[in-house]
Amino acid sequence: MSKATARLAVTELQHKYGDRPVIEGLTFTLAAGQAIALVGPNGAGKTTVLKCIVGAAEPAAGVILLDGLPIDERSETVRRDVATLLDDLDFFPDLTAAEHLDLLARAHGNPTPEDLVDTVLDDIGLLSAADQLPGSLSSGQRRRLALATTLVRPRKLLVLDEPEARLDTAGVTWLADRLAAEKATGTAILFASHDPALVEAVADTTVTLTPLP
Numbered sequence: 001m002s003k004a005t006a007r008l009a010v011t012e013l014q015h016k017y018g019d020r021p022v023i024e025g026l027t028f029t030l031a032a033g034q035a036i037a038l039v040g041p042n043g044a045g046k047t048t049v050l051k052c053i054v055g056a057a058e059p060a061a062g063v064i065l066l067d068g069l070p071i072d073e074r075s076e077t078v079r080r081d082v083a084t085l086l087d088d089l090d091f092f093p094d095l096t097a098a099e100h101l102d103l104l105a106r107a108h109g110n111p112t113p114e115d116l117v118d119t120v121l122d123d124i125g126l127l128s129a130a131d132q133l134p135g136s137l138s139s140g141q142r143r144r145l146a147l148a149t150t151l152v153r154p155r156k157l158l159v160l161d162e163p164e165a166r167l168d169t170a171g172v173t174w175l176a177d178r179l180a181a182e183k184a185t186g187t188a189i190l191f192a193s194h195d196p197a198l199v200e201a202v203a204d205t206t207v208t209l210t211p212l213p
């Protein structure tokens with residue numbers, strides 16, 4: 001795949017915490033409509049790579065290009081095109097599940113998101129919890145709501161850290177189908193996962209990281 005056509009191109013990425021290298025010489029390209037899974041044991045550096053890509057961590061070296069341009073999380077284009085779910089989200093305690101999604105969709109330029117919000121809530125199995133406050137949702141339901149935030153906004157690249165976390169079996173099956181549908185509409189997906197079945201179902205390419213000595 002040529003770098004010119006890659007949605008995301010990562011070249012010779014290096015990251016250190018203090019003096020300790022965690023990522024060294026990582027290179028991969030991700031095309032529109034494709035998915036790459038980052039796999040490897042705890043501490044291998046998967047989250048660190050994702051953080052470098054979304055600007056939450058500063059690489060020590062390397063180049064990260066989104067559609068051929070250096071990725072800059074402050075740019076409007078990047079904020080529009082890259083939908084990210086890394087950690088658990090902090091929700092507003094006094095906004096319902098539906099209001100969170102509504103707010104996010106409007107912030108990303110959709111003036112009439114009601115139908116979309118209903119569809120996504122239904123899709124993610126939270127329609128009956130639409131009017132609940134985050135504090136009254138189960139941890140799995142909160143995780144579903146967090147995933148839903150990536151689905152009510154524009155996106156060309158989805159960056160997900162262990163999206164399967166806290167989902168039940170049906171939820172993981174839904175997630176695999178949903179990510180496949182995302183790919184079919186041209187979204188590129190970079191995700192870290194410890195679930196071999198999800199990786200098998202979604203990833204076109206697997207990048208295995210190993211902890212550095």
Ligand SMILES: Nc1ncnc2c1ncn2[C@@H]1O[C@H](COP(=O)(O)OP(=O)(O)OP(=O)(O)O)[C@@H](O)[C@H]1O
Nearest residue numbers: 017018022040041042043044045046047048049192
């Ligand atoms: N803020 C930090 N400061 C110092 N070291 C860190 C920091 N964050 C992560 N590390 C270290 O960097 C290494 C990679 O961590 P990272 O979270 O990227 O791994 P991971 O592959 O995502 O692990 P897991 O599968 O447990 O989520 C680990 O050794 C971790 O201890």
